[in-house]
Amino acid sequence: MVLPPVGDDSDIDVIKALLLLNSRVWRGTRPTVVAAVQDSENVAAARLAAGDTALVIDADDIAVRLVAQSHRQTGLSSVFNELLSFVGNEFYLREEPALVGSTYGEALHAYELGVPVGLRRSAGEVLVNPAMDTVIGAGDQMILVAEDDLLIRPAETAPAIIESAITSAPSQPPTLDRTLLIGTTSRATKLVGLLDSFVEQGSVLDIASPQPPREELREGLENVTVGYKHCEPTRRSSLEALDLGSYQHIVVLSDDTIAPGPADDRTLVTLLHLRDIEDRLGDPYSIVTEMNDDSNREVAQVTKADDFIVSTKVITLLLTQLTENQNLYAVFTDLFDPEGSEIYLKPGSNYLVPGAKANFATVIEAARRRGESAIGYRLAAHGDEPPTYGIFLNPSRTAPLVLSEADAVVVLAER
Structure with missing residues (x-):
């Protein structure tokens, strides 16, 4: 396993290590080699250096995709954390x-x-x-x-299917999103492009940061209109001036122009302000945030943000999974690709009649009829409870199950 070290030239060190490993003459079976690079522009060079048998993942791209997919789906990061962490499923x-x-x-x-x-x-x-x-x-x-x-x-x-519990009502129609992106990073252009691919045409994305975004960030967008609001993310008065109650989703980006530790400290202050403002407004928006250190994620739980993306932990867990079974590479590639089937948390009312007595086998059947594979559910009432935050994967098929309007079903689906 070749991990990028801390520093500006981390990818150069990874590529050099891959070159050395690829040119080495091994005694016996060649070992599995997996590696990660931080900059998407270095992926092609790293794969060339690694050779045909090694696996190289794009850490920057996966981190951005996870933020983009999570911004509308409370609990998605908890699903990925369990699937990658060797704890649970x-x-x-x-x-x-x-x-x-x-x-x-x-x-x-x-x-x-x-x-x-x-x-x-x-x-x-x-x-x-x-x-x-x-x-x-x-x-x-x-x-x-x-x-x-x-x-x-x-x-x-x-297993028994409780037919009367399967909803006959049409799925909830897609809605236009109003999303606020607080802060900016070198990955902002890629993130905005991905957000554009996930939302309905006519959606709004406002960027709140000390400096306006580059104009190239707005190029090629089809579904979302990008605006700008000046903001000092750690100042309460600056955040209150953003009319936060008008947004459904808020994404807090980690500042990559400063060291990871101070960046997490600033993010924590921003989250505390956002949560207090949200409580006063009556819980109008979800919050997804990036963290650099997983120990800070534990501290940040007091802010009750809906999702924490610790990209370094996700990448390390993903590499570990691939060292165990490199055949899973194509599975994870598909899950992070907008063109394939991704993991979604969809309203439970799309599958079961809210309040109806059912079981998970009935959920699987309801999802099957929609061309989807159900793998679990999220109970909103347990959304603040670690370590699963209301996520239950691979549950008993026969145990009694009742879903409310606020609950979600975890599925693999095209959209």
């Missing part, structure tokens, strides 16, 4: 000869423990949340979310 590949000839949609109900999310073809192609009529072939592997590969258990009988 994670991804496993398992060949299931009994399912050969069945469709992927049928396989969703074939397990008592473990939730299917896709297929890995015998030739190596990975399909995350494929079409429900996709046929499972000989040698294919199921991709499952489970606590351990030893805890994956096929079902002897199909």
